[in-house]
Amino acid sequence: MFNLAHDARAGQAESNDPAAPTLQQRLMTSGLERPEGDRCTICFDLIELPVGQHSKMNGCCMKRVCNGCGLAARQRGMFDRCPFCRTPLPHDDASMLAMIHKRVGKGDAEAIYFLGDQYYHGSLGLTKDVSRAIELWTEAAELGSLDAQYALGLVYYTGDGVEEDKPRGTHHLQQAAMKGDVESRNKLGDVEYDNANYQIALQHYMISAKLGYEKSLNYIKEMFKEGHATKAQYAEALLGYRDACNGLCNEGSFKVLLEINSYYALLASAAAPAASKWSSLMKGVGERRVGFQEGNGLLVGFFVRSGDLGVTDDVPRAIELRTEAAELGSLEAHRQLGAMHYTCDGVEEDKPRGIHHWQQAAMKGDADSRHTLGIAEYNIKNCKLAARLDDIL
Numbered sequence: 001m002f003n004l005a006h007d008a009r010a011g012q013a014e015s016n017d018p019a020a021p022t023l024q025q026r027l028m029t030s031g032l033e034r035p036e037g038d039r040c041t042i043c044f045d046l047i048e049l050p051v052g053q054h055s056k057m058n059g060c061c062m063k064r065v066c067n068g069c070g071l072a073a074r075q076r077g078m079f080d081r082c083p084f085c086r087t088p089l090p091h092d093d094a095s096m097l098a099m100i101h102k103r104v105g106k107g108d109a110e111a112i113y114f115l116g117d118q119y120y121h122g123s124l125g126l127t128k129d130v131s132r133a134i135e136l137w138t139e140a141a142e143l144g145s146l147d148a149q150y151a152l153g154l155v156y157y158t159g160d161g162v163e164e165d166k167p168r169g170t171h172h173l174q175q176a177a178m179k180g181d182v183e184s185r186n187k188l189g190d191v192e193y194d195n196a197n198y199q200i201a202l203q204h205y206m207i208s209a210k211l212g213y214e215k216s217l218n219y220i221k222e223m224f225k226e227g228h229a230t231k232a233q234y235a236e237a238l239l240g241y242r243d244a245c246n247g248l249c250n251e252g253s254f255k256v257l258l259e260i261n262s263y264y265a266l267l268a269s270a271a272a273p274a275a276s277k278w279s280s281l282m283k284g285v286g287e288r289r290v291g292f293q294e295g296n297g298l299l300v301g302f303f304v305r306s307g308d309l310g311v312t313d314d315v316p317r318a319i320e321l322r323t324e325a326a327e328l329g330s331l332e333a334h335r336q337l338g339a340m341h342y343t344c345d346g347v348e349e350d351k352p353r354g355i356h357h358w359q360q361a362a363m364k365g366d367a368d369s370r371h372t373l374g375i376a377e378y379n380i381k382n383c384k385l386a387a388r389l390d391d392i393l
C-alpha cells in the first residue's frame with residue numbers, strides 16, 4: 001500500500017546525499033519515452049494520444065487494440081468478437097462485469113484499474129463507490145498500472161469525491177510521469193503552471209509535447225503568447241511534436257500537423273522573404289501526403305490575415321495564399337474567400353466574386369458554403385432558390 005510517511009523518509013535520506021539526483025532532476029530525466037503499454041497489441045505501433053480515444057480494451061483479455069486494427073477486424077467481418085483474443089463480446093453489463101472480475105481474479109493490473117473506474121463512475125450497474133475505486137486503483141498502481149497512478153493523481157489533486165490532498169495527488173502523477181505516462185506529465189505541467197512555476201511547467205509540457213501530446217503543445221503556444229516561453233522553445237516543441245507524430249498520426253490529426261508546419265514555417269523564417277517561407281512550408285507538406293497539401297495555403301493565409309505570431313496583417317497576401325490553396329482544391333479556402341469578398345472583410349466588396357467562391361465549394365460538396373449561399377439568396381429575397389439550396393443539404 002502506498003505510504004506517504006515512508007516516502008517522506010525516503011525524501012529526507014535522499015537529500016542527505018549531495019550526489020543523489022533530486023526528485024526534480026529525476027522527474028525531468030525519466031519517462032522521456034512512451035511506455036510499452038501505449039502500444040497496440042496487434043500491430044505493435046504506439047497508439048496516438050490520448051490513448052483512450054484511439055484504442056479500445058475488452059474485458060476478455062484487457063489488451064489494448066488501436067482503432068485502426070479494430071476497424072481492420074470489422075472490415076474482415078469480426079463484429080462481435082474481441083479483435084485480439086477473439087472471445088465473443090459480452091452483450092450486457094452483468095456478463096461484462098463477470099468477464100472483468102475473472103481478469104481481476106488473475107491479478108491483471110489493467111482489469112483492476114478498469115473495475116475501479118466502474119466504481120468511480122457507478123457504471124456497469126455498480127453503485128458509485130469512490131473509496132472502493134481508490135482501493136482498486138491503489139492495488140492496480142502497485143501492480144504497475146500507469147492509468148491507475150494517473151487516476152489516483154487526479155482524484156487526490158482535485159479532491160473530486162475524496163478529501164483533497166494535492167501533495168499526494170502530485171506524488172502519483174510524478175510516479176506515472178517518470179514511467180512515461182503522457183497525461184500525467186501534462187497534468188504536472190498544469191500543477192506547476194497553477195503555482196506560477198512557469199519554467200518547470202514548460203519543462204513538463206515540453207516533454208509531453210515531444211511525446212506527441214497536442215494539448216501540451218497548445219499550452220506551450222499559449223505560454224509563448226503570454227511571454228512565459230521563448231520563440232525558440234515554442235519552435236522546439238513544434239518540431240518535437242511533429243517528429244513524435246511522424247508515422248503515427250492518422251488523418252484526423254493531420255490537420256494539426258498542417259497547422260504546425262504553417263506555424264513552424266513562419267517561426268523559422270520570420271526574417272526570410274515570403275517566397276522562402278512558402279517553399280519551406282510546402283517542402284514540409286510535400287514530405288508527407290500530397291492529398292493534404294490543399295489545406296496548408298489556407299492556414300498560412302489565415303495567419304497572415306489574422307496577423308498572428310507577429311506576422312503583419314496583410315490582406316492581399318492572405319488572398320493570394322488562399323487563392324493558391326483554393327486552386328489546389330481547398331474547399332475551406334473557397335469558403336473563406338467567399339466570406340471575405342461577400343462581406344468586404346478587408347477587401348472591397350465584391351458580392352458576385354464571393355458567391356462564385358461559395359458556389360465552387362458547394363459544388364464540391366461543402367455543406368457550409370451551400371448553406372451560406374442559401375442565406376445570400378435569401379438576403380436578396382430569392383427565397384425560392386434559398387429553400388432549394390437548403391433542401392440539398
Ligand SMILES: [Zn+2]
Binds near residue numbers: 040043065069
Ligand atoms: Zn494496431
Ligand SMILES: [Zn+2]
Binds near residue numbers: 058061082
Ligand atoms: Zn480479448
